[in-house]
Amino acid sequence: MEPHNPTSPFPPIAEYAFLSDCHTGALVAPDGSVDWLCVPRFDSPSVFGSLLDREAGYFRFAPYGINVPTSRAYEPGTNVMVTTWHTPSGWVEVRDALTMAPRTGVDQVTPHTRPPADDDAEHLLVRTATCIDGSVRMELVCEPAFDYGRARVPWTLAETGAHVADVTHGDVSVRLSTDLALGAEGDAVRARHVLQAGETAYCALSWSASLDGPADAEDAAARVAATVRFWRRWLGRARMPDHRLRPFVERSALTIKGLTYMPTGATVAALTTGLPETPGGERNWDYRYTWVRDSTFTLQALHYLLLDWEADEFMQFVADVEPTEDGSLQIMYGIDGRRDLTETTRDDLSGYQGARPVRIGNGAFDQRQNDVFGAVLDSILLHTRRSERLPARLWPIVESQAACAAAVWREPDQGIWEARGKPQHYVSSKIMCWVAMDRAAQLAGIRGEPALQSRWGGIADEIKADILEHGVSDRGVLRQHYDTDALDASNLLAAHFGLLDATDERLHASVLAIADELSENGFVLRYRTDETDDGMSGKEGTFVICSFWLVSALMVVGEEQRALDLMERLLRIASPFGLYAEEYEVDAARHLGNFPQAFSHLALIEASARIVLAERRQEMSL
Incomplete structure (x- = not known):
């Protein structure tokens, strides 16, 4: 385990979790913050760049006031992350995935030059939370900083309700959707909500052509589950020796x-x-x-x-x-x-x-x-x-x-x-x-x-x-x-x-x-x-x-x-x-x-x- 430097605001490199949808990838810090994400593809400018500058944008979905999780691990056989948090009042599990789904048409965001596979990226980062005991106050903070932190743009909250917010910089548009009530604070959108045992919440960031996200928490959970199945099916095609390695x-x-x-x-x-x-x-x-x-x-x-x-x-x-x-x-x-x-x-x-x-x-x-x-x-x-x-x-x-x-x-x-x-x-x-x-x-x-x-x-x-x-x-x-x-x-x-x-x-x-x-x-x-x-x-x-x-x-x-x-x-x-x-x-x-x-x-x-x-x-x- 890499030792933590208490004088540095940057997490050790090895403590970042890697997510991918085979178009781009994200790094998630121990405190539940997405500190690195470039959209729509790996070599695009970052939208969240706190990995390189603590003011270059981040996206946190985790218990309010708690920075150290109890456990973090991949769902076995996948690139989907599960983080378990213990707070003074309860326990909550958060799942993070860059989601994959059956291909439905031509990808207009990152066009293919190779024959497309049956499953492809949804251009969607989905984060779900489930309270598994007691009660937990969840916090959502989404503060993008486009072009490697150079451009900060205010969000526009949807007129139909405070559960959708859009932001655009140049030719990149992203939409945050959630079942939490959103509020804008400067260049960030925030939400807080207390989950009781058995209750769920979700948030999702989309940069697809339609900007569509999950319809509700059930849909969000289904997309994460489909991504788990994608990775396990893919890994099932590989030859793996029955060996300690x-x-x-x-x-x-x-x-x-x-x-x-x-x-x-x-x-x-x-x-x-x-x-x-x-x-x-x-x-x-x-x-x-x-x-x-x-x-x-x-x-x-x-x-x-x-x-x-x-x-x-x-x-x-x-x-x-x-x-x-x-x-x-x-x-x-x-x-x-x-x-x-x-x-x-x-x-x-x-x-x-x-x-x-x-x-x-x-x-x-x-x-x-x-x-x-x-x-x-x-x-x-x-x-x-x-x-x-x-x-x-x-x-x-x-x-x-x-x-x-x-x-x-x-x-x-x-x-x-x-x-x-x-x-x-x-x-x-x-x-x-x-x-x-x-x-x-x-x-x-x-x-x-x-x-x-x-x-x-x-x-x-x-x-x-x-x-x-x-x-x-x-x-x-x-x-x-x-x-x-x-x-x-x-x-x-x-x-x-x-x-x-x-x-x-x-x-x-x-x-x-x-x-x-x-x-x-x-x-x-x-x-x-x-x-x-x-x-x-x-x-x-x-x-x-x-x-x-x-x-x-x-x-x-x-x-x-x-x-x-x-x-x-x-x-x-x-x-x-x-x-x-x-x-x-x-x-x-x-x-x-x-x-x-x-x-x-x-x-x-x-x-x-x-x-x-x-x-x-x-x-x-x-």
């Missing part, structure tokens, strides 16, 4: 699905922007976009879980995005496929616990990162093997990405971590260029192109030889880049993608060097900031994904007990809801960086799969 894999799967933008099939790297990697520092990025490098990890996780529909959706999104002028893919795109993610700062926001600047957009979108080709081609090979066919629309991408990798693999780049320092010959980038040519050669073989298979395979051999000549230190360990002996956790990808055989001593030595020398109390750093010119100041926490990568790599090289020990430590640092941010600060035992982080959960699924597979093999050999 199953609950963690299930939560990770629900999180990855919740970070998926259903209209296009894209997956955002995280729900948030601006959450600091360094407390109070400047490493505050916008992660509400799709990184192409995530594609291979996403495809592997989805296919392992037999979620082939979602895997195909994501693959089709990758196939649709527009390449750059030289035919390569950018390292990241908007969830609608847009290429321009120009970065700006919001200097009017205080930032989470004073971490500034808050960035909107991501300036790394036009960086050269040579690992992107390997991620794309590994994804296509995986998808091809699973679907048992190579779609015609993907072959031109194979040719273009192989050509790009062949042309640039000798050049320096910014590396997988998007360092804003001098370009270098990063070993992990070379590894991914090898992956690109190796997978392209295999795809050429599947397509029946022996000449291409031979040529691309030859380039793959050339890249591997170059890595082993220049990328290995005198002690036989993979180095961060060709001009240093510093370590880098991204070289664990050599085990992940099979650059070296599992019995190769160089791979074994590299994995153990990272475990022993690039870790803090067993958790893995990306690199040591005092050894790497990343263009930024300040120390950062250990990277959760790197620690899960190390679990997988230890399993590959036969260090199974060390892998299991690290896995247990990682599971113990999960948030109270089984979620992970990007980083973990060991000294303070707190989560850092954007939240929840898709990459962390993808790596958890892979590490779990390797452990389960190894144990099943041992069972078969008994």
